[in-house]
Structure formats: C-alpha cells, structure tokens
Amino acid sequence: MNVSQNRNYVWALSLVFLTLWPSSANSSADHTADQILGRWLFPSQGASVELYRHGDLYFGRVVEVSPVSREEMGLVKDQLIMKNLTFDGRGWSGGELINPKTGNHFGVELSMRDAKTLTASVYKGFRWLRKEYVLTRPTNL
The missing domain is CATH 2.40.128.520 (Lipocalin)
Incomplete structure (x- = not known):
C-alpha cells in the first residue's frame, strides 16, 4: 500500500467508526433507561x-x-x-x-x-x- 492508499483507508475506517459509535451508545442508554x-x-x-x-x-x-x-x-x-x-x-x-x-x-x-x-x-x-x-x-x- 502506498501512502495515499493508506491515508484513504484510515480516513474511511474513521468515518465508519464515527458513524456507528453514537448509535450504539444510544441503544445502550435506551436499554438502561428502559429497566423500569x-x-x-x-x-x-x-x-x-x-x-x-x-x-x-x-x-x-x-x-x-x-x-x-x-x-x-x-x-x-x-x-x-x-x-x-x-x-x-x-x-x-x-x-x-x-x-x-x-x-x-x-x-x-x-x-x-x-x-x-x-x-x-x-x-x-x-x-x-x-x-x-x-x-x-x-x-x-
């Protein structure tokens, strides 16, 4: 992998992580809140x-x-x-x-x-x- 491909790969992984992370946090909080x-x-x-x-x-x-x-x-x-x-x-x-x-x-x-x-x-x-x-x-x- 050259430097340009490596940067694009890291950037794409970061974008996927940032997109998925808030939704998993909300579902966890919802589950905790719904215990009652x-x-x-x-x-x-x-x-x-x-x-x-x-x-x-x-x-x-x-x-x-x-x-x-x-x-x-x-x-x-x-x-x-x-x-x-x-x-x-x-x-x-x-x-x-x-x-x-x-x-x-x-x-x-x-x-x-x-x-x-x-x-x-x-x-x-x-x-x-x-x-x-x-x-x-x-x-x-």
Whole structure:
C-alpha cells in the first residue's frame, strides 16, 4: 500500500467508526433507561403501577388496586399517576406524581436499587423534604 492508499483507508475506517459509535451508545442508554418498564407493586399500599415509555418520556398508570387503596387513597384502575419522567443516566427525574385523591401534583424521582427494587422519591418544592416509597417487581409475572 502506498501512502495515499493508506491515508484513504484510515480516513474511511474513521468515518465508519464515527458513524456507528453514537448509535450504539444510544441503544445502550435506551436499554438502561428502559429497566423500569413493566409492573411494580406498592407492597404496603395494595396497588400496582405499570411504568411505560412514550417517546423519550416515562409514565405510570394504576393497573391493580385493592378495595382499601381505592377507598383510602382514591386510586382507580388505569389512572395516570406519574408523568413526564426523563432518564438522566442515573435515574428518572423531572416528572410529576399526581395524588389521585386530591389532584395535587408533586415532583417525583425514581431510582433502581437493584433489578427488583425501585425507589420513588416524592417531594413538593424542596427535594430534601421528601417521602420515599419502595416498589418491587411482582414475582409471579
């Protein structure tokens, strides 16, 4: 190979690498972000929520509710309770949790402890004044 052919070869390989590299990074990030998709249980609340993705945003809706949760918390099946969450590389934030009983909106952030445990931090105004809920994946699905 002469010098001219060698330069063209290196240039072509660089171009191919730069073209393919961003797309593989996005698919990896998408896979990480999508770990929360599916059904999650609020063990102490007697309800479950399905987290789903629409575009780049994540949402949560009630899929199962016990009579006690319906009465005490105002939960209704198929009700949207989390909206507009985005993935920042570490967790899901920037979204809102809607209190089904009062209609009040709260800030919400989600983080995964492990593959079967999700923590929802709910706050109004100040993030350091928050309440945390632990959600678990159902084992029978």
